[in-house]
Amino acid sequence: MYKFDRHTHPRQHQRGLTIIELLVAMAISLVIVIAAAYMYLASRESQRAIDRNSSSRETSAYVMQMIGREIMNAGFYPAIALPVAPDATQQGMYDTYPPLPADPRAITDWQNPLTGWPPTAFQTGIYGCDGGKFDVQTSTCPAVTAASADTIVINYFTSDTKAMGAYTGRRMDCTGADVAPSGSGGDPSNDERKKNSGGAPPATPHTTGVDNLPPQLPVFVSNRFTLSAVKMSVDQQDVNTQSLVCSGNGKSPHGTADSTAYQPIISGLEDLQFSYGVYSTDSTLMPSRYYTATEVNALPNVVVNGLSLGAWQRVTAVRVCVLSRTTGGNTRISDKTGSPRTYLDCSDTEKNQPAGDTITRTVEVFGMRNSLKQYY
Template sequence: MRRSQQRMRGLTLIELLVAMVIGLVIVLAAVAALTVARRGFNTVDAASQLRDSGRFAADLIQRVGAQTGYRDVFIAAGLASEDATREANLGGFNNALLDATNPTTASTARTASVVGYGSDILILRYQASQLYSNSEDSTKAAVADQTMIDCAGNTVASVPNPKDADPSQVAQAYDRRIVSIFHVAISQGEPALMCTYSSTGAAPWTTVPVIQGVENFQVLYGVDGVTANAAPAAPTAVPDVPDSYLRADQMTVAGSANNTKANWRRVRSIRIGMVLRSAPGSSQDMAAQTFWPFGAAKGSATGEAGTAFANSNDMGTSFQPTPDGRLRQTVSFTIHLRNDQGL
C-alpha cells in the first residue's frame, strides 16, 4: 500500500505555481503578438484608405477642373465677345469658410482654432453640352448629352436653347452655368472635402461631403501676364502658359471688379495640394511632423523639401498638425485648363 500511495501523489504547490507562471507568460506573449498584429493591420488598412481617398479626390477635381470654361457650341457661336462684367469661370478665396448664402461672392476668414485652418475655396463654372437642340422652338430647353458633371457627380437633363439671332438671350443662356465649389468643412465630426453645387449658377445651393478626412486644401492659380493685386497687362499673343502662381487674394484688384475678373480669366492652370488624415489610433508614431501640401519640390538648391510653394502669407502651405495618433498623406497635382477662359 505504501508503494501505491507514492504512485498516486499529485503536484506540489511549487510545481503548480511554476506551471501557472509559464502559462501566464505564454498568454501574455500571445496577447502582445495579437495586439501588435492588430495595430499593424489597422495601420495598413488606414494607409490603403488614405491612398484610395487621395486618388478619388484627385480624379474628381481633375475631371471637374478640365471642364472649367466649357461653352456649348450653340451658345459660343452666338457670343460676339466676352462681357467684362460677367463672372469669370474661375474664382476662389484664400483661407476661408464658405458663405452658405452667397458662396461665390462672400466668405469668412478662418481662425487658427478652427479645423481646416488655412484651407482655401475653389469655384469652377462651365456649361453642359447639348445632345441636340430644338431650333424651331427656342423656348424649349435643349437636351443635354449627360457628359458634364458637377462636383457631386450629377448631370443635368437640359441646357438653355436661345435664339441665335438674339444676343441678349445668348448672353443669358451663357450665364446659366453649372457651378462646382470645393472647400473644407466639418462632416460627422471630421473635416471633409465638401462639394457645393448649383446647376444654374444661382440658388438653391446644395452641399454634400465628398472625401472624409481632408483637413487641409490648398489652391494656387497659374496665371499669364498677371501681377499680384494689379490689373493684367495687355497680352502680346494668345496666352496659354502660366508664368507664375498666385493665391486667390492676389487676384483681387482693389476698387476694380472688372480688372479682378480679368485676372481670373488669365488663369491657365490650377495647382492643388491636400493633406488627408485617417481615423485616430491608426499610426504607431506620435512624433511631430510637418507636411507640405504642394509636394516635395525645394524652393532652392539648399531649401527644405516642400518649400517651393510654401509661403508665410499662405497659411496651410506648411502644415504642422498636433500629434494625435493618425496617419496623414499629402496629395498634390496640377490641372491644365484646356478651355479658353474668355480673355
C-alpha cells in the first residue's frame, strides 16, 4: 500500500516547458499561420483573377449585344403605306432603304440630290471605315491606320413618337439624343419629316410637331461605333485602356468637334474589327466571302433583278470581332515558365498574351435582316 511521505513537496512533481520546447511550438505555429495566410492570399488573388476575366468576357458579350442589335436594325424603313403597282424600273423602292425622292421633289423627301444629301455613308443601311474613326464633320472615313479600330456606321428609319423614343423606341440615337426633337438641335434631314400637325403634305405641308404623335414620315437615325483611348482607375491606379464609343445624329450631327461627338459606353477593350459579307450573284443572297470596308469600296457594281447594285447595297451579314482586355492585377497566375499563353487577334494572327493581363477574342456574325429580300 502506498504510503504518503509528508516530507515530499508537491511542487517537485510539476514540470514547465523548456525554452527549446517553447521555441519549437512557436515555430510550428508560425509555419501554420504563414501557410494559412499564403493560401488565403493565393485564393484571394485567384478569385480576383477569375472576377477580372469574367468581367472582361461580360464586356465582350455586352458590346456584341449592343452592336448586333443595331446591325439588325440597319436598313429598316417602316411600312407606312400599301405598296403601289410593281414598276420594273424602280423595283424595291417601296420597301427598301433609302426612300427615293419624288419627281418633282417634295419638301418632305429625305434625299435631295441638289444639295448632295445624303453623303455616301448614309446611302445604305450599313457602312464602314477601316482602321480609323468616322469623321462626323465631313461624313467620311480617315486614312487607314493599321493599329486602329474600325468604325461601323448603322443607318435606319423610325416612326416612333418622341415620347415612346424616350423609353422603349428607337427614336433616340446611341447617345440618348432625340434625332428629331421639337424645334432645332437634331438632324436637319428630319426637320420636315418630323412635323405632324397643320396639314396633309404635299398640298398643305405640316408646319408644327406634336411629341406624342408619330412623325408624318419616318425620321432618320444614324449610329457610329468605334474605340477611343481612355484612362481609368483600377485599385487606385491609373490604367490606360480603350472604350467603346458612339456618335449619333441626334444632337449637332454636323460640324461637331470630334472630341465631343463620340461618347464613351464601356471600357476594357483592345480592338474592334468589322468585315462585311457581300453576295455577288442574283441566284443567292449568301455572302460569297467577307471583305474589309476598303475591299468593299473597291468591288464593282452587280446587276441584280435588272438593277445595278453597289457593294454596300449587297451586304447581307456583318462579322464582328471584339478583343476585350482585363485591367489591373495578374490574371494569369498559372502560366508555365517559358510557355506564355497566346491568343488570336482579329486578323487570326497568334500573339502572346500581354504581361499580367488576358486578352479574350469574341467573334459573331449578324445577318442584316432588312437586306434579306426576295421579289415575287
